[in-house]
Amino acid sequence: MRTPVFIVASLIVAAVVYGLARLAGNDYVFFAGYVILQFVVLATAWNILGGYCGYVNFGSAAFFALGAYTTVALVKLPNLAAKYLPEGLASVIAAAVPPPIPVLMLAGGVIAGLVGLGTGYLTLRLRGVFFAIATLALAVVLQTLIVNWDYVGGSRGAYVIRPQVHALTGINYVEYLFVMMLLLSVTALTVARAIERSQLGYGFATIRDDELAAEASGVPTLRLKLVATTISGALMGMAGAPFPYYIGYLEPASAFGLAYAVNSIAMPMIGGTTSWVGPLLGALLLGTLQQIATVTISSAVSLLLVGLLLVAFVVIAPNGLLGLFDKLRQRIGAARASGGNARTGAA
């Protein structure tokens, strides 16, 4: 399927998903659905670096939080402008703020992408566990900076008032956020799928398989890894940008939460890391289970569920659901072939 056809097909699926959510007639569907879609984006973004290139990033929460705090910084811009800028300029800024969610997503994506590029430049000479530790350190450093940055609320956190309805469309604001995240999911999946089938995808696969051989084959490994960290970071930042509007009150502990780092890794691992379908499957499965567990048991249990499933998959299906399907398909094929041979022999 060519990329434009894929985009159209994805948009149709997204429209169906939105239609079904509306049919449910319950706002909670949009609340829960937003979180699941957010994880679709995070898992897909993580997989671009972790799955395609084989570089495990433990700092997903940092990129997500960067997107969220970019929104907070922009929303609070009028206060800063009123304090330091001439009145005319301050009123212009006040009129333009808060910018619409797509603009906030773009801003979050640019900031997180730039930080991804910088992080990549500093850490990509590291490999394996050393790279993973460096990304974890990035999350800790960024969280410390945010905690001590008073303008975005510091350790106290910051309130972002969510409007009741979206002015332009007149729909409930959470429903609007759900639609935005749905469109971002389509974007992230399209980007991941396009990469997978391109020259870039081949390059990423060679980095995952053998970096030395990749260099010997003419693949500029360092440049490609920087591209991967930038795209991955940017998508994570975009996923984080609407979060302050969703949650209403953003504090470092929630933005840099363990759940983002763990889920970003667990979802592609459970779904399968070699294709864009894996993170989607993993996020839909784990995200839905977590939402059900949160409502029926407790939110703490939902993270336990992720841990248990991850352990189970590592033992039973190390290549995730996609690997499991492949194995099943091969077995069925082999069984059919041996059945056919037996019939031929009997005849």
Place this chain on the structure above:
Amino acid sequence: MSAPLLRVENVGKRFGGFIALEGINLDVANGERLGLIGPNGSGKSTLVNCLCGTLRNEIGRVSFEGRALDGLPAHQRTRLGMARSFQLPRPFTSLSVAENLRVPLLYTVKARSGITHAGADLDARCHDLLALVGLESKATKRPRDLTQVEMRKLELARAMASDPKLLIADEAMAGLSQSEVNDIVALLIRMNERGVTIVLIEHIMSAVMSFSQRLVVLVSGRKIADGKPDDVIRDAEVERAYLGQ
């Protein structure tokens, strides 16, 4: 006399206090078949790694077609026309045999020529290379499904896919039977006949002798002999290095 394709001038490499290479001087002419031998630990692989950009030589200078290579990363050296195969095959395990060849075609030939190859053109080139090494029937297989000799052939085909002027084959025959060794030697000669200069690093003397037009011997990081194969193996210092005093 025309300028050499590869010129190595006074190259030296240390690992801490250990001198791996010392004062290596070597010219490789265009179209030549050069054998490079030496006992284990003599510095052959270190020299290959310095030539290909995997390691940096602290001392000396390497130039290719008159252009200094010092400081250039490995992928840029490959794009200039210097390819290598590895001592232990390092295939891209998640890609098929044909896709393994597609990578250098995409990243080297395309980058060098600036031409966007159509899919059909790339497929034709892959097919040509697979035919050269006799792996056409394995095009869609994964490297894990190949035998040892097929893996070696894939390694050489992938190096050839970058359309090199110089191919450095690092122990391309290690662990193979005599008939398989003959097969690989014949393949390397066919590659040379296509205009590729080949440097063969090898321990199997029958292969080196039948392949090489010139032989270089390294011992303890130093070059001790350089000349016609028949003359070199009769050299007293080479005999001492291989057979002892």
